[in-house]
Structures are given as structure tokens and as C-alpha cells.
Amino acid sequence: MFTSAIDVIRISTLLRHVFVNGKFCKNPKLATADDFFLRGLNIPGDTSNKLGFNVTPANVAQIPGLNTLGISLVRIDYAPYGLNPPHTHPRATEVLQVVYGSLYVGFVTSNPENRLISKVLYEGDVFVFPVGLIHFQFNVGKTPAVAFAALSSQNPGVITIANAVFGSKPPISDDVLAKAFQIDKKLVDYLQAQFWMDNN
Structure with a gap:
């Protein structure tokens, strides 16, 4: 049950907008050539x-x-x-x-x-x-x-392996990565301190 006119407006707005894969679907009647061009x-x-x-x-x-x-x-x-x-x-x-x-x-x-x-x-x-x-x-x-x-x-x-594993924010625990990769925690610290470039 709606508690206010504002709730009705919010629901109405949500019903008018459709998202697919996290992207807004534009009304096809409003599409232009630029929507299909790069x-x-x-x-x-x-x-x-x-x-x-x-x-x-x-x-x-x-x-x-x-x-x-x-x-x-x-x-x-x-x-x-x-x-x-x-x-x-x-x-x-x-x-x-x-x-x-x-x-x-x-x-x-x-x-x-x-x-x-x-x-x-x-x-x-x-x-x-x-x-x-x-x-x-x-x-x-x-x-x-x-x-x-x-x-x-x-x-x-896209998930770049090195970025995801050693560049996560916040960082994955040294204990987890040292055990997973069978390496010393100092090496984990070194790898986590690197600048990990965006892959895309």
C-alpha cells in the first residue's frame, strides 16, 4: 500500500524505465542514428x-x-x-x-x-x-x-587477473594471498604496492 503521493510517483517513474544488464533502455521511438554510431x-x-x-x-x-x-x-x-x-x-x-x-x-x-x-x-x-x-x-x-x-x-x-588479485580495494589479506600463491607475505606486500593499470 502506498503511503504518500511521493511513493506513487517513485513507483511510476521506475515502471517507465527499463534497465538491461545495468544499462538504461531508451524508448525506441526516441532513438536516433547517433544511438547506433561511433x-x-x-x-x-x-x-x-x-x-x-x-x-x-x-x-x-x-x-x-x-x-x-x-x-x-x-x-x-x-x-x-x-x-x-x-x-x-x-x-x-x-x-x-x-x-x-x-x-x-x-x-x-x-x-x-x-x-x-x-x-x-x-x-x-x-x-x-x-x-x-x-x-x-x-x-x-x-x-x-x-x-x-x-x-x-x-x-x-573485464576482470584483469593481477589487478583483481593484487590491486583490490580494500586489499585481500596477506595471509590469504600468501597461502593461495604459496609465496612469502613480503612478496604479497610488494605486489599489492604496485600500480595496477586499468585494462579497459
């Missing part, structure tokens, strides 16, 4: 960071019209020997195509096998990273590399 994936990303890579996303955050469509895209630029570090997409399978350069790529299967599936890719080659599995790309060439990847979600998410 410019700039031809522009190289800045790879002058510690890892030598840059991800330029084209997902629902940049293209609102992707909401509910189950697909997105990224451009990945790699400096020579640049690394897109081990990470996972909790809501998407990824298919990657190398446009320029050569990349050593791979993913690790789930427990108990934890088997590495890897390959060196060259221009035009394609590789698939199944949903939720830890994967990486490493530029093995002396020149920059570029790849494009399609993902099976408009909001795939």
Missing part, C-alpha cells in the same frame, strides 16, 4: 604505458543502441612486445582478428586441467577465447600490432 576506431590507441597496449571499446557505454543486442567490438593496439595481460570477460566469448603484426595468444581451460591453448597469429588470422576463460595477447613482433575483437555481449565486462 566514430574513431581508425585512430590508434596510446600504447605508451607499462604494458604497451591500449583497448578502445565500442560497447553499450559508447553505442547506446547496442543495448540488448548481445554484441560489441574493441580495437586493441600493441606496442612492440606489448601485452594485453591475462584477463577474462565474465559475460562474453571473444573472437579476435589480427589486422597488423603478429600476436602470441592463448587461453587456459578450466579446472582441473588448466590447459593452455595457444597460437601465434599473423595478419588476417582469427582466434576465439571462450566466455569466462582467462586469456591474453602478446605482440611478439618488433613493430606495432593491431587487432579487432567482437564480443558476444553488449556489456562483456
Whole structure:
């Protein structure tokens, strides 16, 4: 039972707005061409960071019209020997195509096998990273590399393993990490004190 006119207004407002995967769904009658458009994936990303890579996303955050469509895209630029570090997409399978350069790529299967599936890719080659599995790309060439990847979600998410484990806020207990990785607490402290770069 409503206790006031303000409660009625709040409920009415909530019923008019629909969210999918955490994103607001716009009334289709109000959609414009700009809701389905993004410019700039031809522009190289800045790879002058510690890892030598840059991800330029084209997902629902940049293209609102992707909401509910189950697909997105990224451009990945790699400096020579640049690394897109081990990470996972909790809501998407990824298919990657190398446009320029050569990349050593791979993913690790789930427990108990934890088997590495890897390959060196060259221009035009394609590789698939199944949903939720830890994967990486490493530029093995002396020149920059570029790849494009399609993902099976408009909001795939990304969890970079090192960032999540050693860069969490607040930090995971030294005791937990030392035991989990079978390393000394001083090494855990050292790793937690590093600057962990955002992967996306």
C-alpha cells in the first residue's frame, strides 16, 4: 500500500524505465542514428604505458543502441612486445582478428586441467577465447600490432587477473594471498604496492 503521493510517483517513474544488464533502455521511438554510431576506431590507441597496449571499446557505454543486442567490438593496439595481460570477460566469448603484426595468444581451460591453448597469429588470422576463460595477447613482433575483437555481449565486462588479485580495494589479506600463491607475505606486500593499470 502506498503511503504518500511521493511513493506513487517513485513507483511510476521506475515502471517507465527499463534497465538491461545495468544499462538504461531508451524508448525506441526516441532513438536516433547517433544511438547506433561511433566514430574513431581508425585512430590508434596510446600504447605508451607499462604494458604497451591500449583497448578502445565500442560497447553499450559508447553505442547506446547496442543495448540488448548481445554484441560489441574493441580495437586493441600493441606496442612492440606489448601485452594485453591475462584477463577474462565474465559475460562474453571473444573472437579476435589480427589486422597488423603478429600476436602470441592463448587461453587456459578450466579446472582441473588448466590447459593452455595457444597460437601465434599473423595478419588476417582469427582466434576465439571462450566466455569466462582467462586469456591474453602478446605482440611478439618488433613493430606495432593491431587487432579487432567482437564480443558476444553488449556489456562483456573485464576482470584483469593481477589487478583483481593484487590491486583490490580494500586489499585481500596477506595471509590469504600468501597461502593461495604459496609465496612469502613480503612478496604479497610488494605486489599489492604496485600500480595496477586499468585494462579497459
